[in-house]
Amino acid sequence: MATEYGQRYGRGHDRPAGTGHRLPAALRAPFEARTLREFGHVLLSLPVSIVLFTWAVAMVPLGAGLLVTFLGIPVLAVALAGCRGFGVLERARARALLGVDVADPEPLRTAKPGALAWMGAVLKSGSSWRHLLYAVVQFPWAVFAFSVAVSFWTVGWSLLSYPLWFWVFPAYAGTGGVQLYGDAHHSVYLDNPFEIAVTCLVGLLFTLATPWLVRALTTVDGLLVRGLLGPSRLSARVVELESDRGVVVDAAAADLRRIERDLHDGAQARLVGLAMDLGLAKEKLREDPQAAARMVDEAHGEVKTALQELRDLARGIHPAVLTDRGLDAALSAVASRCTVPVRVEVDLPARPVPAIEGIAYFTVSELLQNISKHSRARSASVDVWRAEDRLMLQVIDDGVGGADVSRGSGLAGLAGRLDAVDGVLVVDSPAGGPTRVIAELPWRTTA
Structure with missing residues (x-):
């Protein structure tokens, strides 16, 4: 459920319909x-x-x-x-x-x-x-x-x-x-x-x-x-839930494919190369101990790289800091990795349920990645708060703007994921900036 920011919050930039007519609406209505x-x-x-x-x-x-x-x-x-x-x-x-x-x-x-x-x-x-x-x-x-x-x-x-x-x-x-x-x-x-x-x-x-x-x-x-x-409302809701279920299943399948690809192309390939290097080092251990030592040293560096890739992959699945310390610390960690300075402010009375908390985390994480890659911004801000029964996320940057959900970009996929849990993604990104993205999620807390 993606919509333009101005349409939902009454701050659109388009000229109101009818302002181009010379006659007022009351006089031209009969014709x-x-x-x-x-x-x-x-x-x-x-x-x-x-x-x-x-x-x-x-x-x-x-x-x-x-x-x-x-x-x-x-x-x-x-x-x-x-x-x-x-x-x-x-x-x-x-x-x-x-x-x-x-x-x-x-x-x-x-x-x-x-x-x-x-x-x-x-x-x-x-x-x-x-x-x-x-x-x-x-x-x-x-x-x-x-x-x-x-x-x-x-x-x-x-x-x-x-x-x-x-x-x-x-x-x-x-x-x-x-x-x-x-x-x-x-x-x-x-x-x-x-x-x-x-x-x-x-x-x-x-x-x-x-x-x-x-x-x-x-x-x-x-x-x-x-x-x-x-x-009927019930049948419409059933159709909507079936559609949302399909989105969730497709998103989960895409995540599994991404994890499999990252493991295959990253850590798995390094571990296979590491095993081969250690095997060669074992053969050279008696003939050329110095060469074997150099190979073991290189293998040690590969182990560190593989461990870092595995940590990054685990963080992409579900970061430990989010489970241990909540959104404030997790979003601050994400912001520290952004290429532009990011101000983070989280004002929540309690922690939402893990599912909503995880979606909020990955939503902000993907938006910050978009800022790093495409916005050419100098600064950004992240605000998280609760408004009645909704968890509100707002990400603002002073970049070049032009973000559009309808173009089938990553924002479209993000909007689909939010829609699957009755969430909303609202984008206001005029050409020249700034870009403001607001995400709404249902607020639910653990008992």
């Missing part, structure tokens, strides 16, 4: 394509909801009444399947006209093929019953929204254009204009210039208010589509 699409959605909702409601109230009671016989089950399953089919249409309509992109609900899960298994899956699916609820709820709302939107739309444009067509009344109806009031004694017509201007002004107010009213009505439509026709 915008979005308004026309939303009004079209309201107009279409009525016939679609009538068909859907008729299907639901005809088929579902029929199937329920036939449950005393076996025929009730297939009829009820077909009724719910039809509601799910209408759901596909409604999601496509909301996506095209409202810009509301709702994912498909969870698919039907059948233990085995066959009509009976399919009917059982339809009847047991919570999504099917939510589609039925949508069919029942959408109809009265569509009638209300259609009536309000069409009334405001026609009244607004009719009154706004009244100066263009009021002449019809004196020419063909024998009256001065639209009759505002009338009884047996007197009548009031909108026929003089002042009344015509006021009528036009009232129409302008209706016309300007209608797009926002239609937008409010379609917002409710969007909520209905999201809440009843999309995946």
Whole structure:
């Protein structure tokens, strides 16, 4: 779950949408394509909801009444399947006209093929019953929204254009204009210039208010589509957890491959060479003791190098200082190895669980490595603190900037690892710097 810093914390650098228009939003709203699409959605909702409601109230009671016989089950399953089919249409309509992109609900899960298994899956699916609820709820709302939107739309444009067509009344109806009031004694017509201007002004107010009213009505439509026709929160959470599990498995496999490669190319290769050198030294021990001594001395240096590589590898798996002394000492040790001066400040009331602590450590470690390799910074800082139920990490450098999660760099992999534990990576790195990276992790402590 990676996102731009400005989008999440309200400090974006992009110009707000709409500032390039000369007319204010209130004046151009009646002529915008979005308004026309939303009004079209309201107009279409009525016939679609009538068909859907008729299907639901005809088929579902029929199937329920036939449950005393076996025929009730297939009829009820077909009724719910039809509601799910209408759901596909409604999601496509909301996506095209409202810009509301709702994912498909969870698919039907059948233990085995066959009509009976399919009917059982339809009847047991919570999504099917939510589609039925949508069919029942959408109809009265569509009638209300259609009536309000069409009334405001026609009244607004009719009154706004009244100066263009009021002449019809004196020419063909024998009256001065639209009759505002009338009884047996007197009548009031909108026929003089002042009344015509006021009528036009009232129409302008209706016309300007209608797009926002239609937008409010379609917002409710969007909520209905999201809440009843999309995946449930439980199924969405299951999909997210499955995706996160895949990320964790892939990350663990990549770490194992890295460890195997480091062992094979590093310490293992040195130890193999060391064994060969000691074997040669053993053969030369009697013939040329001085040469054997030099070879043993070289082997001793190789042993030290191999031990250092093994220590570095062990530190990369899980540093002992993190286990023994916590994040403050471990991050200070990482900062001391950075190529630029790093200020470290850790303010935690307690130690989080080892899993979260380890992720926090490796997150800061990788960010500092990026600073050393790519940022060309002169200084950096690391801050760690707790904010309610979140562990917050902030790494800032004064380098050249330009870091981008979307480019598939190491930041993208880091964001995936954080997302696997419900964490967030936020990057603000404009060209020219500075770069600010904030990572959030769930706060959990050991009992």
